[in-house]
Amino acid sequence: TQLLEQSPQFLSIQEGENLTVYCNSSSVFSSLQWYRQEPGEGPVLLVTVVTGGEVKKLKRLTFQFGDARKDSSLHITAAQPGDTGLYLCAGARVYGGATNKLIFGTGTLLAVQP
Amino acid sequence: ETGVTQTPRHLVMGMTNKKSLKCEQHLGHNAMYWYKQSAKKPLELMFVYNFKEQTENNSVPSRFSPECPNSSHLFLHLHTLQPEDSALYLCASSQGTSGRREQYFGPGTRLTVT
Numbered sequence: 732t733q734l735l736e737q738s739p740q741f742l743s744i745q746e747g748e749n750l751t752v753y754c755n756s757s758s759v760f761s762s763l764q765w766y767r768q769e770p771g772e773g774p775v776l777l778v779t780v781v782t783g784g785e786v787k788k789l790k791r792l793t794f795q796f797g798d799a800r801k802d803s804s805l806h807i808t809a810a811q812p813g814d815t816g817l818y819l820c821a822g823a824r825v826y827g828g829a830t831n832k833l834i835f836g837t838g839t840l841l842a843v844q845p
Numbered sequence: 846e847t848g849v850t851q852t853p854r855h856l857v858m859g860m861t862n863k864k865s866l867k868c869e870q871h872l873g874h875n876a877m878y879w880y881k882q883s884a885k886k887p888l889e890l891m892f893v894y895n896f897k898e899q900t901e902n903n904s905v906p907s908r909f910s911p912e913c914p915n916s917s918h919l920f921l922h923l924h925t926l927q928p929e930d931s932a933l934y935l936c937a938s939s940q941g942t943s944g945r946r947e948q949y950f951g952p953g954t955r956l957t958v959t
Contacts, residue, residue, distance in 0.1 A: 735887075764947060773849070773935050773950030774888075819888070823946050833946050835888040 735822055735836035743842045744810055752805045752818055752839045760822035763796055763803045764833075768817040810843045817841075848872040849951035851936050857957045858926065866921040866954045868936030874949070876942045877919040879911060882933040882953070894919060895942045926958045 735756045744750055754763070762781045766774035778787050780796035780803060787794045791814075793806040803820055820836040848871045858864050870877060879891040893901035894913040908930075910922040919936055933955050937948040 766950075771955075772952050773937070774948075776947055776949065779947055821948075833890075833948065837887050 735820055735834055737818075737820060737836040737839045739839060740837065741840050741842075743844065746811055746843055746845050747809050748843075750807050750810060750841070752807075752841070754803045754805075754820035754822075754836050756801050756822060756834075758822070758824060758834075759800050760824055761800075762823045763800070764821045764823070765794055765803070765805055766819040766821065768819060769815075774817075774819055807841075810841075812843045812845050815841060815843050849936060849938055849949050851934075851951035851954050853954060854952065855955045855957075857959060858923070859959055860926060860928070862926075863922070863924040865923065866934055866936075866956075868919040868921075868951055870917055870919075870936075870938040870949070870951075872938055872940075872949060874938035874940050875916050876939045876946075877913060877916070878937040878939070878948065879909075879919065879921050880935040880937060880950075882935055888935070891921075893942065900942060923956075926956075928958050931956055931958045 735754055738753045762779055764779045765777045767777055768774040778789055778794045780787055780794055783798045783800045785796045791808045795804050807814055818839045821833050824832050850869050852867045876895045878893050881889045881891055890903050891905045892911045897913050908925050912920040933953045935953045936951040939946050939948050
């Protein structure tokens, strides 16, 4: 069973601080997605990275896909209370031909205190 | 605003009850999914449907019975559940099951089995 491990599991920081969340695996993924889930809601797709070494920015969020496509990071600059939520990474792998499986990470619960 | 809706949002049922969860997607997608989200566990994929046909069943107990009458609707029929089945049940859809498989989630049904 492939596993996508995220670290840290929990993070509580003050508004204005920077933080980085990591998503690691021993498996290679064809693409990797990041989702944010707020309490009482389903996950919402933030970004998809496809190419090894790719960097994508979404306002104060910076996403990077590892060169070997086995890991990814999410960096948040000047965190705000609205960033609070569960951050999930999900890697897509090809199985038996064209079928893709999406494997979700263990999650990072972020709380940004005002 | 999400294009995937789920009802009910909350459900409490006894172990001998029979109930159904409903999911509807308004995104024109072809694939639909049921996931189980429990505390301290990664998202668990339960079932996948593509063009109304079930393509994946990840060893889900038979007390969970999915139904997909068309590409826009997905049901999860529940009967004789166990307390450990209490969780958030998420429905998702995507444009096919190959490629990036970016998923769009509904808000979930919080299920409590007493």
